[in-house]
Amino acid sequence: MIVRIWGARGSLATPGPATVGYGGNTSCVEVELSDGTTLILDAGSGIRELGERLAEREPGLLHLCLTHLHLDHVEGLGFFRPLWTSGWKVRFFGPPSATTTLRERVSRYLSPPLFPVGLSELPTEAVFEDVPREPWRIGSALIEAQTVEHRGPTLGYRIEDEGQVLVYLPDHEPYLTAALDDEPAWISGWALAAGADLLLHDSQYSEDEYPNRLGWGHSSVVQAAAFARAADVQRLAMFHHDPMRSDRELDELHERVADLVRHDQEFPLIAREGLEIALGSAS
């Protein structure tokens, strides 16, 4: 399994000299499974460049797993070339709703007045499905989705391929559900992340910022590190960087996180555009 980061910024795309190191595109991660299947996690602005890369291939089937429908996780769809090029088939997965289909909810953004073109005009075959309640297979991987603590229905994903586990929790505030040294079973997202080889986790705030943003749905870097310890993950990658955060400030937060991980955990990463992480036989 190869994990490629195309966007790790949270909330708002933030291009510019202060963010050029880690990148300003919002959430999008490509996962190349061991059997060659392409799985995409979220469709923030980072998916535009991924789409350009995919368009170099013969059209085929893509699996796109959305954690939730906040704009920073879907705003790239309008410029994701495979979605607008005939021959491709895109299978969307997203959080269930008791009242509306996933297609209807995605359409709220991909329709006037927020976007000029609607889903009915897609030249591709797009299929929209609520995530299954039980783990399911995509290509060579076993996928598990669970609702996690964030504002509005939000999923985290666990992807297991060739015995390696990637967990993706870009928007997550587990501290709201339990103290992070509480019984693990009562911490949002714990079972999903338990024992993961790589955890991409919300690290939006500094310790000082968090008290004024309590309940906004995101974690501080200290909480991300505590969650990674509670879930006994091998390696934490800071994700969903605050749009106000410069590269230099991210480096400072990274030093703080590095101090907080256990000695038997691998040195934490800062997710940055272009970063490629190989897990399992791909490493």
Next chain:
Amino acid sequence: MERKQPDLVLIVARSFATKLATPTLITDARGDLVYFNDAAAEVIGRSYLDVGQLPVSRWQELFEPRTLDEEPLTPAQTPGGVALLERRPVHGAFAFSGFDGREHDITVTAFPLFSHPDEVVGVMSIFWELPAEP
């Protein structure tokens, strides 16, 4: 490591209950008592940390729920049990014995916790002690 945990709806309900000053119990989809808050502990007579989770048969044995006329109630007949089995909110009154051996008459509002339109993952029961009769 066994990767098992309650549904997020139950986790959030527990988190909500920890912050409430009103006595609150949380039971899961089997009727097992999975949490009660500090305000409930004041009435029950022991803290959740002391007691922990209780299977349905155990809390029936400990608390001996009964009607206000002293007729025994099965767990399924308590407001929480009805809310779980019939998937609807219930308001009612009953009596139980606390850990201190005292009888408590309470009025309860219980409602099922739906994680999906067709899936109940537990019940939240909020209760108040009835004033003692003069």
